[in-house]
Amino acid sequence: MATSGTRRPGGRTERTRLAVLHATLDLLAERGFSELTVDAVAERSGVHKTTVYRRWSSADGLVAAALQMGAEDDWKAPDTGSLENDLYEVAAEVVRYFTEPALKELPTASVLAAFQSPPAAEALHEFYQDRHVRMAPITERAVARGEVPAGTDGDELVRAVCGPMFYRLFLSREGVTVADARVTARAVALAAREAAFVRDARD
Amino acid sequence: MATSGTRRPGGRTERTRLAVLHATLDLLAERGFSELTVDAVAERSGVHKTTVYRRWSSADGLVAAALQMGAEDDWKAPDTGSLENDLYEVAAEVVRYFTEPALKELPTASVLAAFQSPPAAEALHEFYQDRHVRMAPITERAVARGEVPAGTDGDELVRAVCGPMFYRLFLSREGVTVADARVTARAVALAAREAAFVRDARD
Numbered sequence: 001m002a003t004s005g006t007r008r009p010g011g012r013t014e015r016t017r018l019a020v021l022h023a024t025l026d027l028l029a030e031r032g033f034s035e036l037t038v039d040a041v042a043e044r045s046g047v048h049k050t051t052v053y054r055r056w057s058s059a060d061g062l063v064a065a066a067l068q069m070g071a072e073d074d075w076k077a078p079d080t081g082s083l084e085n086d087l088y089e090v091a092a093e094v095v096r097y098f099t100e101p102a103l104k105e106l107p108t109a110s111v112l113a114a115f116q117s118p119p120a121a122e123a124l125h126e127f128y129q130d131r132h133v134r135m136a137p138i139t140e141r142a143v144a145r146g147e148v149p150a151g152t153d154g155d156e157l158v159r160a161v162c163g164p165m166f167y168r169l170f171l172s173r174e175g176v177t178v179a180d181a182r183v184t185a186r187a188v189a190l191a192a193r194e195a196a197f198v199r200d201a202r203d
Numbered sequence: 204m205a206t207s208g209t210r211r212p213g214g215r216t217e218r219t220r221l222a223v224l225h226a227t228l229d230l231l232a233e234r235g236f237s238e239l240t241v242d243a244v245a246e247r248s249g250v251h252k253t254t255v256y257r258r259w260s261s262a263d264g265l266v267a268a269a270l271q272m273g274a275e276d277d278w279k280a281p282d283t284g285s286l287e288n289d290l291y292e293v294a295a296e297v298v299r300y301f302t303e304p305a306l307k308e309l310p311t312a313s314v315l316a317a318f319q320s321p322p323a324a325e326a327l328h329e330f331y332q333d334r335h336v337r338m339a340p341i342t343e344r345a346v347a348r349g350e351v352p353a354g355t356d357g358d359e360l361v362r363a364v365c366g367p368m369f370y371r372l373f374l375s376r377e378g379v380t381v382a383d384a385r386v387t388a389r390a391v392a393l394a395a396r397e398a399a400f401v402r403d404a405r406d
Contacts, residue, residue: 124374128374166369174331191393197390
């Protein structure tokens with residue numbers, strides 16, 4: 001029997017939760033974490049502010065819950081048949097997601113929020129942990145195909161191919177395109193073939 | 204003859220400039236860009252606020268000028284005699300600079316300010332451009348020693364070795380140590396030896 005607080009799909013409590021968390025994501029993308037308040041989320045979602053306060057208590061609580069919800073998708077790692085192309089798809093998705101005007105506001109605001117809110121940082125950490133788990137098959141399949149040696153560290157491959165994209169976006173701020181994703185994916189795949197990312201070889 | 208506004212070393216105008224910009228860096232590290240105001244900088248520096256407004260006009264102008272001043276140092280790229288060790292020193296410096304409690308506040312606040320202020324983003328971009336120029340000898344010397352092929356792209360080497368450090372710091376937020384810098388430097392140096400970063404090979 002569904003009681004108050006149960007996440008019954010389609011139930012009133014669940015509809016309230018979705019309304020509040022989607023309003024949080026919208027406001028985060030539009031205004032950033034600095035201007036995110038419980039009152040603004042209540043107003044945008046049409047949910048009474050005492051309900052929002054009772055359940056999420058603060059902007060920190062809202063943004064963490066909203067980022068967790070945002071991670072509950074059915075994203076699957078690419079499976080193109082080659083390590084280089086799988087890595088290219090991963091890096092190119094980073095580029096598109098953080099540069100296309102229609103997409104970039106929310107992911108950029110999420111990275112920024114993690115500087116400003118420890119619960120947001122923890123939610124971002126959990127998001128990337130989950131993504132790493134979902135990307136493990138990229139390396140497992142490359143090992144099975146004989147493209148890279150057994151013991152290749154899939155997490156390091158992800159960091160190696162995504163790191164330079166984020167470096168261009170948020171540190172050197174020099175711009176990034178899918179052509180950069182191609183260059184990096186090629187270099188990382190070549191390095192992986194040459195056993196650069198084998199765990200035991202490096203200790 | 205020094206006139207008003209000239210940057211004569213030791214002169215009153217130069218002392219005022221240094222006082223204001225050092226106060227800006229201190230406040231940026233302590234409070235972040237969101238709370239940086241011309242009034243707070245005037246108070247901290249002991250310089251009259253009309254002087255600060257006249258010369259820098261806004262928090263954006265102050266933070267950009269302060270970050271530019273911060274980049275005017277005598278930093279030189281490491282020269283250890285091997286590509287892997289040079290790259291390790293670069294990556295380990297990123298790790299230390301962004302993780303040691305006594306150091307990390309200002310660089311972290313600078314990265315954050317670049318999200319919030321276009322002039323700060325431009326100053327950060329110029330800082331990294333300048334650092335890339337200063338790091339070019341790392342690759343030039345490795346080519347001269349025969350460690351890596353001619354045509355190896357030094358900028359890509361820097362992105363490849365620093366990117367995963369920043370990915371851990373600001374995206375996956377999983378923590379980073381100099382041991383990670385070692386793993387990454389080894390992988391990038393190996394990949395570079397195998398011609399993974401040669402410009403012509405990739406087009």
